[in-house]
Amino acid sequence: MDRLQAMRLYARIVETGSFTAAADDLNLPRATVTHAIRRLEERLGAQLLQRTTRRVRVTREGEAYYAHCVRLLADVDEVETSLREGVIQPRGRLRVELTSTLARLLVIPALPEFFARFPQVELDLGTTDRRVDLVREGVDCALRVGEPGDAGMVGRRIAALPQVTIASADYVRRHGRPRNLAELQDGHQAVNWASPTTRRCEPLEFMVGRRRREVTLPGRVTVNGAEAYLACCCAGMGIAQFPRYRMAQELADGRMVELLPQTPPPTLPLTVLYPPRRQMPARLRVFIDWLVERAASQFGSLR
Structure with a gap:
């Protein structure tokens, strides 16, 4: 059995969850299927499937290999179909x-x-x-x-993507609306964003002319997820920065207030x-x- 056939066989086992079902689908003897998968695992040097008397479980390595098989087999099918039809038709x-x-x-x-x-x-x-x-x-x-x-x-x-500096309407009522970066740093708070990979808190960023300026504000809450970042800002916990498209509706209906439009954040x-x-x-x-x-x-x- 060549590599392409082995990949098709392995993909059918994963999709049906059964050696027997895959063998029936491809009209192969069960012994041939078992032997082919054993040879495939030996060649790859990894266990792809864990077999028990009742079910087949895909290992982590097997999941990654399956994803590659599906993509490669789709490419082969696309090329063969395109050659038969005389034109490349996107498919898959x-x-x-x-x-x-x-x-x-x-x-x-x-x-x-x-x-x-x-x-x-x-x-x-x-x-x-x-x-x-x-x-x-x-x-x-x-x-x-x-x-x-x-x-x-x-x-x-x-x-x-243009960005915007925002705070909730409630936050602005309680803390005021800063008119410049100096006022921003005088008593205001941020919802602090921590990088999910480094855990380092990121400062707010502003463009002053062509120069980028970073401002670090105190904050009582730090998050590392987009939904939590938005929820904290909506709850009035501090100032945040988002792509403008994300906050268009909230700005239009007044739930959010744009701050310091004369010194916007850099584009993303x-x-x-x-x-x-x-x-x-x-x-x-x-x-x-x-x-x-x-x-x-x-x-x-x-x-």
């Missing part, structure tokens, strides 16, 4: 990671248009603040706000990351191009 499943806010406000509202344009592409959307390992977890691409910092990944910057890069590959699948290429279009319509084109 993409696994995409992004924050829940970007999913809700940027990507999902326009998905019907994407699917109408590319009816044979399927998306598996993951929404998390955690920085996933694209290669180990079998992710095709990720949409990141801020400096991506992923060594070895290919990055395509698609937008520069929005980047699509994907693992380096000799040949980018058509489904990934068209999805990234669509994201560029979508970002330009929402945030303006990069200059």
Whole structure:
């Protein structure tokens, strides 16, 4: 059995949860299936499956290998179908990671248009603040706000997101509205943001002309998650900074108040990351191009 056949067999075992079911699906003897998986594990030097008399459990290494198998097999199927039809038709499943806010406000509202344009592409959307390992977890691409910092990944910057300094209306009633950075540092508090990786508290940042200035304010609460950061700000616990698109509704209805618009925070890069590959699948290429279009319509084109 060649490697491609072994990968298809392994994927069917994972998907059916059974050696017998996979053997039946592929019309193979059970002994052939068992032998092929044993040879596959020996070649990889890793245990992919844990077998008991009742069920098959996928190991952590097996989960990572399965994700790679699905992606590679989809690439093969796409190329073969395209050659038969004489044209490259984007098809297959993409696994995409992004924050829940970007999913809700940027990507999902326009998905019907994407699917109408590319009816044979399927998306598996993951929404998390955690920085996933694209290669180990079998992710095709990720949409990141801020400096991506992923060594070895290919990055395509698609937008520069304006930011805003805000506080709740209740906070402003209690503490006043600072008119400049000097007043900001005189008695005001922040909801402090700690990096999830370094645990270091990040200062507030402001652009004074073309110069970036950092301001560290005292704060009674420190968080390392986006939802907690927003919730604390809404509860009046201090000043925070967000991408403007995230707070547009809250600013419009008066729940939040913009502070110091004359010295705004620096813009945040929005980047699509994907693992380096000799040949980018058509489904990934068209999805990234669509994201560029979508970002330009929402945030303006990069200059």
